[in-house]
Amino acid sequence: MRFSVKDQLNHEILLPGLPRRIVSLVPSQTELLFDLGLGSSIVGITNYCIYPTDKVKGLTKVGGTKNFNIEVIKKLSPDLIIGNKEENEREGIEALKKYFPVWMSNIICLDDALDMITGIGTLTGKTPEAENIVSSIQRSFSLLQYSNTFSKSVAYLIWRKPYMVAASHTFIDDMLQRAGFTNAFASLLRYPYITAVQLQEAQPAYIFLSSEPYPFKEKHLAEFQALCPTSTVLVVDGELFSWYGSRLEHSAAYFSKLVLLG
Template sequence: MTLIDAAGAHHTPDPAARIVSLVPSVTELLCDLGLASQLVGRTGFCIHPADQVAAIPKVGGTKDVNIDKIRKLAPTHLVVNIDENEKPTVEALAEFIPHIVVTHPLAPRDNLDLARLMGGVFCRDSEAAAWCAQFEAEYAALQATPKGPPRTMLYCIWQDPWMSVSPDTYIARMMAEIGWRLPPMREPARYPRFEWNAALVDAIDGVLLSTEPYRFTEAHADALKRQIGKPVHLIDGEMMSWYGSRSLAGLRYLRAIAEGKLLV
């Protein structure tokens, strides 16, 4: 059986794989598929599930990895993500790691292909199938939940400079599941910078301050609300941006928002 990753590379199943994961959300998925014992390296941001990742050596961050440390771990497979990891770093690691598995989920339902890819490459097909069944149930429950009227919400991931997300991101497509859309941005970047002005404020119904990668707090939300005079909500960044295992909780989180139980 041949499996194709997000970069178009072909992979065959390897039950004895030694895996380094540079993607926190995928690290969690691999553990949930029963592969914790085969994970020989992870980033410091790979924090879930805490009881399992504690025993896995850290190899740096998602972008500033320790190449020499990874070399000593002698992995056979490296799992990376197009958005989260730097191409030059991945190319340097590819010089001594035989198999680079590239991921790039862009929408909630892409999690199904992600789980099947991980399950297929690392010989956990039945576990991946069971996980996909859970996802389908959570997704169906969200689809059955009545949605409110469409709202234009500015999703903020950073300040100084202020940064948002483009429509071509996993976050934007999570928002779309409950009828939220992003305002148009002047900068055509994937993660555009912006400045607060009257035109932008007039174009939005509210603001979402994500708890990651910038650690926005309720204090930030209160200050911005006073500044712009629009609703400002703190939103859980893991629920909105982590694919893989955490997407199950993310779908439940969206359902709670749609039902008016959060961000009211």
């Protein structure tokens, strides 16, 4: 039975029925699909869709999140493609829409992420499973909000050479606030490049070096400690700050541990 749903860009998506052949263009949403019990319906994923590790290996890879191969996707004949406004290029998404239903997420904060999980549950016939995941995430974050009230400043680095930070109007910024931190670069938008001097002038209490997209390691700690001797410099799990699917079930507990480290 045909039905229509709206995605997070308020676009109406017409589906011929519950999807049976899904292509996911976003790693965190791929993991969510598996956790919703849709593994047998996933026919294509990106090169960066790495979870669940034991279940993604045999699936067809359609390229990157920005440069997916439309011809490969066509051969998979999906009845649903799931993407994201920030992670996927608009030109490629518009090209796919000529052939297939494409449901797009648009996520800036936790509430958007929960709405996305609910929405994907609805359009795939997995509403109870989605509600369980949403409830689990809400419970964990409600406990976190009561425990973290110190609000120390943090510079969250996502790239090196040149330095790039997660600033305001990003999902990472919302996660930092919910974890009890203030963003040292809240006056800037999105993902700006910054200089070493700007980092020093910000005088953050913490410098978080994200494990993705740039693979910061322990070997990079000294570089930033030299720039900001009074800051606490940590390598942090970028997936738990930036993945907005079911991995959020583990984020709040991780944030609590970061607070204790400080």
